[in-house]
Amino acid sequence: MAAERYVDGGLRRHVSGQQEGDASVPLVEVPAARRSLSPSIEEKWTRRPHCREEPDHCSSDVAASPEPLDMLSYLFPTLRPQAFFPPDLHSLCDYAHGFSEPKKIHKGRGSAASLEEQRRPRQDGEDSASSGGTAAACVDRKLLSAYMSQLRQLEQWRFLCVDGEEMKEKKKLVLKQKVRAGVPDCLRGVVWQLLAGVQKMKQEAGYEPDMYFKLVTSKIWTEDSLTNLGPIIARDINRTFPKHILFRDMHQKGQQALFNVLKAYAIFNPDVGYCQGMGFLSGILLMYMNEEDAFYMLVCLLHKHNMQGLFTPGLPTLEKYFFQFQRLLQKHMPRLSVHLRNEGVEPSMYLSSWMMTLFSYNFSFDCVVKIWDVFLNDGEKMLFRTALAILQIKQEDLFTASFEAILEALKLTPSQLDANVLLETALNVKVHNSTLRELEEEYFEEKKMQALDQSGNVADPDE
Secondary structure, eight states: OOEEEEETTEEEEEOTTOOTTOSSSOOEEEESSOOOOSOOHHHHTTSOTTOSSOOGGGSHHHHHSOOHHHHHHHHOTTOBTTBOOHHHHHHHHHHHHTTTSOOOEEETTTEEEOHHHHHSOOOTTSOOTTHHHHHHHHHHHHHHHHHHHHHHHHHHHHHHHHTTHHHHHHTHHHHHHHHHHOOOGGGHHHHHHHHHTHHHHHHHHTOOTTHHHHHHTOGGGGSHHHHTHHHHHHHHHTTSSTTSTTTSSTTSHHHHHHHHHHHHHHHHOTTTOOOTTHHHHHHHHHTTSOHHHHHHHHHHHHHHTSOGGGTSTTOHHHHHHHHHHHHHHHHHOHHHHHHHHHTTOOGGGTHHHHHHTTTOSSSOHHHHHHHHHHHHHHOTHHHHHHHHHHHHHHHHHHHTOOHHHHHHHHHHHHHHOOHHHHHHHHHHSOOOHHHHHHHHHHHHHHHHHHHHHHHTOSOOTTO
């Protein structure tokens, strides 16, 4: 029988026979309130929250210059990344707007001068005693200008998010343009759920409000069909973003949350259960939202976006992707397609990890989030655009490479790509949903013919 006790404001349940130090299955912790597991703003000042690693370039230089949105979130606690309240944001914008208007300041005995006058260069012979203050004021104005620019961007996103699905349908073109221009990092968790249609999915499916809690604490986990998944998930968790501060420490909140999400989905959908690669999807989501939201987002990704077949036995969706991508490569880069085929390089040798993890494995984090932004709005065609863009960027090097060199280049290339260059190249690759549907029909027709050939039901034309 499971024992319960409250730890750190959350309910921790121990499965019978499991000890606290058991390394195979992390302790289950469900927060009492829907709080985010993302690091605090103070921590963001010493490292970027989305750094997948703790490399040298994510330390001193970032600590010296926090991002404007991080500063605003720290100064104005109502602007919280994981608790998005439009009225608070609206009030914040109104409050900050008061500082954006030019004001009169008094200089000397009753004389007034505008800010424009104060900005003029100091002439020779003028008193330099106040030069330090003037320089500081100039810096303050630059910071305020940067903050106001960010606030205006947040205000625009607020109007898109406040009405949820209704605004998403009415403002498709505007939303598409805003997404491609870049989603504010502090709102990314909220925007992703809007783009994926999480709330609409939950309403249509009629999920109970406490469904996630019931899944995480379910005794079904002890049944034979699921018992073996615990050690497998625990092992893979240690390989999921191992250098990220949220997941690097065994059995800490990040790893526990990741285990809970994967366990809950395995119980929720036993036909899929757990498959390697799902951890990377869940890990990215947990960097931007709490574990309950991450679970529903994962459900939405795998079901609504037809990614479930990437993880079911036989990987049927992945096989279809290989076929579609090969045809697209022949169309867009015929010379490279011939060269890769002559060298024996098949899409399955490099495309699997890209598709199954939505490019979250071995890619820079800036690349990952930008790809996800567009993918959640445009659908699976963005996956093919991105894969084709990678080959297009590296095609000159690939033309002269042999089999081993090609695979090595495709393995190392993702971490070396510039996010903006990759996104711009991908968006210029023309892949339409209608084309993907035609290729999908061609794929299933070919599979059908192969099945008939193997069963011997096709008549010999020579007879």
